[in-house]
Amino acid sequence: xxxxxxxxxxxxxxxxxxxxxxxxxxxxxxxxxxxxxxxxxxxxxxxxxxxxxxxxxxxxxxxxxxxxxxxxxxxxxxxxxxxxxxxxxxxxxxxxxxxxxxxxxxxxxxxxxxxxxxxxxxxxxxxxxxxxxxxxxxxxxxxxxxxxxxxxxxxxxxxxxxxxxxxxxxxxxxxxxxxxxxxxxxxxxxxxxxxxxxxxxxxxxxxxxxxxxxxxxxxxxxxxxxxxxxxxxxxxxxxxxxxxxxxxxxxxxxxxxxxxxxxxxxxxxxxxxxxxxxxxxxxxxxxxxxxxxxxxxxxxxxxxxxxxxxxxxxxxxxxxxxxxxxxxxxxxxxxxxxxxxxxxxxxxxxxxxxxxxxxxxxxxxxxxxxxxxxxxxxxxxxxxxxxxxxxxxxxxxxxxxxxxxxxxxxxxxxxxxxxxxxxxxxxxxxxxxxxxxxxxxxxxxxxxxxxxxxxxxxxxxxxxxxxxxxxxxxxxxxxxxxxxxxxxxxxxxxxxxxxxxxxxxxx
Numbered sequence: 393x394x395x396x397x398x399x400x401x402x403x404x405x406x407x408x409x410x411x412x413x414x415x416x417x418x419x420x421x422x423x424x425x426x427x428x429x430x431x432x433x434x435x436x437x438x439x440x441x442x443x444x445x446x447x448x449x450x451x452x453x454x455x456x457x458x459x460x461x462x463x464x465x466x467x468x469x470x471x472x473x474x475x476x477x478x479x480x481x482x483x484x485x486x487x488x489x490x491x492x493x494x495x496x497x498x499x500x501x502x503x504x505x506x507x508x509x510x511x512x513x514x515x516x517x518x519x520x521x522x523x524x525x526x527x528x529x530x531x532x533x534x535x536x537x538x539x540x541x542x543x544x545x546x547x548x549x550x551x552x553x554x555x556x557x558x559x560x561x562x563x564x565x566x567x568x569x570x571x572x573x574x575x576x577x578x579x580x581x582x583x584x585x586x587x588x589x590x591x592x593x594x595x596x597x598x599x600x601x602x603x604x605x606x607x608x609x610x611x612x613x614x615x616x617x618x619x620x621x622x623x624x625x626x627x628x629x630x631x632x633x634x635x636x637x638x639x640x641x642x643x644x645x646x647x648x649x650x651x652x653x654x655x656x657x658x659x660x661x662x663x664x665x666x667x668x669x670x671x672x673x674x675x676x677x678x679x680x681x682x683x684x685x686x687x688x689x690x691x692x693x694x695x696x697x698x699x700x701x702x703x704x705x706x707x708x709x710x711x712x713x714x715x716x717x718x719x720x721x722x723x724x725x726x727x728x729x730x731x732x733x734x735x736x737x738x739x740x741x742x743x744x745x746x747x748x749x750x751x752x753x754x755x756x757x758x759x760x761x762x763x764x765x766x767x768x769x770x771x772x773x774x775x776x777x778x779x780x781x782x783x784x785x786x787x788x789x790x791x792x793x794x795x796x797x798x799x800x801x802x803x804x805x806x807x808x809x810x811x812x813x814x815x816x817x818x819x820x821x822x823x824x825x826x827x828x829x830x831x832x833x834x835x836x837x838x839x840x841x842x843x844x845x846x847x848x849x850x851x852x853x854x855x856x857x858x859x860x861x862x863x864x865x866x867x868x869x870x871x872x873x874x875x876x877x878x879x880x881x882x883x884x885x886x887x888x889x890x891x892x893x894x895x896x897x898x899x
Contacts, residue, residue, distance in 0.1 A: 397427055404435055413439040430460040437469055441476070449473045464493040468500040475503070478704060480511055480738035498524045502534055509541055512699070512740040514863060517541050532558040532565040539571065544863040548575055564595060570604035570787060578615035585612055603633050607787040614785070619886050626887075630784060630796045639793025641800045647755065648807050650713050652814050654720055655758045660819070663724040669764025671745050673846055676753040677772040678808055679795070680782035682828030685857075686772050687749040689839055692860040693848050697741035699748055700863075704735050706752045709759055728763040745846070754808060757815045761822055768846050769823035771812060776898040777884035779828075780805055784894065802897035829881060 400423055407416050416439040420432050437452030453470035456463050471486035484507055490500035505520035521538040525531065539554035552575055558568040569588050578585065588605050591597065597605075606629030613622035673690060677683050691698040708731065712723045736746055753760060760767060773779075780802065783795050794804040815822060824845050831838045839854055853860070888895060 397423070397429070401429075401431060401435075404432065408435060408439065411442070413442045417443070428455075428459060430456040430463050430466065433459065434463065434466045434469060437466070437473070441469070441473060446473050446476045462493055464490040464497050464500065467493065468497065468503060471500070472503060475507060475510075478702075478707065478735060480507055480735075483507055496527055498527055498531070498534075501527075502531075502537065505534075505537060509537070511738050512863065514541050514545060514740075529557075530561050532562045532568065535561070536565075536568055536571065539568075543571075543575065545861065551575060563591065564597060564601055566591065566597065566601045566604040566608075570608040573608040573611040576615075578612045580616060582612075585609075588612070599632055599636065603629055603636075604787070606632065610785065623887060623890050626785060629787070633787070633791060634793065634796035637791060637793040637796065639800075641794060641803050644794065644804060644807055647713065648811055651755065651758070651811070654713070654717060655814075655818060657717065658721065658724070660762065663721075663762050664765050665727070665729070665763055666765060668729045669760075669767035672764050672767035673745060673747040673770065674753055674760055674764075674767055675747060675749040675770045675772060676751055676757070678754075678774070678779055678783070678805065679751055679788065680786065681772045681774040681779050682826070682831060683749055683751060683772045685828070685831065686770060686826060686842065687747060688860060688862065689854055689857040690770075690842060690846060690848075691747055691862050692854050692857040693745075693843065693846075693851055694853075695743055695848060696745045696747055696846075697739075697743035698862065699736060699739045699741065699746060701750050702735070702748055703750050703752070704732065704748075705750060705756050705759065709756050724759075724762055728759075732763075745848075754812060754815075757812075757823070758819065761819050770842070770845070771823050771825050772828060773812075773825060774828035775882070775884075776805060776809075777888075777895050778882065780894055780898060781884045781887065781891070784891070798891060798894035799897070802894050805898060832881060 400419075404416050404419060404423075407419070417436055420436045420439075423429070423432055424436075433452050433456035437449040437456065440446070440449035440452060450470060450473045453466045453473065456466035457470070460466075467486045467490035471483045471490065474480075474483035474486065484504065487500045487504045487507070490497055491504070494500075501520050501524040505517045505524070508514070508517035508520060518538060518541055521534050521541070524534050525538075535554040535558035539551045539558070542548070542551040542554065552572065555568045555572045555575075558565050559572075566588075569584070569591070572584060576582065576584065588608055592602065592605050595601075606625045610622050610625035610629055613619070613625065616622075673696070675683050675686050675690070687698055687700065690696055708728075712720060715723070754771070757769065760769060784798070784801060788795065794800040824842075826838065826842065836855060839857075840850065843850055843854055884891075884895065
């Protein structure tokens with residue numbers, strides 16, 4: 393490699409580090425006309441990943457590999473691109489190839505662990521994370537990842553152990569502090585409280601690092617029933633997180649209108665794919681509405697396995713709604729069941745019936761009725777004020793924006809409520825409504841109703857769902873691993889005079 397080319401590559405690297413991804417693409421293409429270089433192709437592929445152009449990134453990584461078949465970094469990145477497309481088989485294939493070339497390549501080991509976690513091969517996920525930690529113990533993110541797996545299988549002591557290791561390695565790795573708060577029930581003498589306060593006061597933290605502590609301290613003071621302090625941290629945590637997210641509620645308003653417009657035009661009988669969907673259960677609704685509890689109950693049944701929040705349907709359908717009506721009609725004729733079955737095969741499931749608890753499927757319920765008319769659809773709903781407060785109190789792994797602002801949260805809830813009304817009117821008896829409060833107040837009756845609706849034989853174990861060791865990856869893991877309890881009812885009363893922007897728009 394010439395000195396001049398090395399200098400150009402160094403400039404590209406700096407631009408990539410400064411997140412000037414389109415400039416990296418443009419400048420690289422000029423270089424590649426004269427120098428077909430695998431490192432540059434790999435860098436262009438990474439830039440396309442950052443620009444959310446995954447298909448182009450795949451072409452670039454393949455070019456890099458064609459030039460240099462030993463480029464383990466390109467194989468790793470190619471695997472990641474297929475992971476983004478939810479093609480887990482290809483993703484795993486390329487990540488394994490990366491490790492075969494370089495068995496000590498930590499990035500690929502961690503990425504394989506992430507795929508195994510996503511697809512519920514949890515022991516394999518733990519094994520890959522431990523292989524990475526054996527090479528380098530001082531990796532906070534890997535301790536966080538393995539902690540998340542242990543948390544999902546209710547091995548709380550091991551989850552805490554790895555979070556403590558993460559913060560010992562890097563005391564600014566405050567996401568571990570926030571995750572720890574979800575595992576603890578705090579008393580005044582818990583030393584972790586002062587540790588978090590000291591970090592806020594004494595460390596030079598960026599906004600992201602502070603936000604994790606704000607959310608964590610909100611949880612702490614809720615446990616201590618110091619609602620004045622919890623309110624302070626509740627508001628500041630959401631306000632600061634909202635500033636970091638580029639979001640406009642009009643996006644979801646437009647999506648709602650587009651969906652209702654298209655489904656008001658189409659003739660259901662013309663497109664319904666008869667006989668498809670038998671053996672699928674879809675649980676949907678707002679976050680923190682009780683969907684995880686319902687998932688846990690049903691997946692306790694011996695014939696049911698859950699793939700939890702797969703997000704497969706929303707990710708495959710969302711872009712179709714950007715097309716014109718004629719293209720939309722053509723999409724409805726697609727054999728979507730073939731795609732879905734291929735996707736499900738990647739998961740660690742061994743049951744006759746698959747439960748998908750992707751919450752945002754409520755946007756796409758009409759599609760589910762067309763592609764999977766034999767599927768069972770369960771809509772879980774909760775007192776709007778309790779539901780929205782619980783959303784506002786929690787930090788999600790991928791906050792969207794609407795969940796961080798009182799007014800936007802209320803607007804989003806109204807959109808959801810309106811869309812569910814639309815589906816109910818247009819698809820008669822298409823789904824069952826299960827109220828969280830009913831499930832809490834008369835659990836045996838409602839659990840039997842759920843099992844019956846799913847056309848499953850009654851199994852008494854469903855009443856003792858909390859003894860089921862099936863994994864839970866959502867923030868609701870604590871609630872779903874316990875018998876039903878009523879302390880979550882009417883929680884909004886604590887803040888009813890302080891969160892008026894939120895509550896006044898709900899009924």
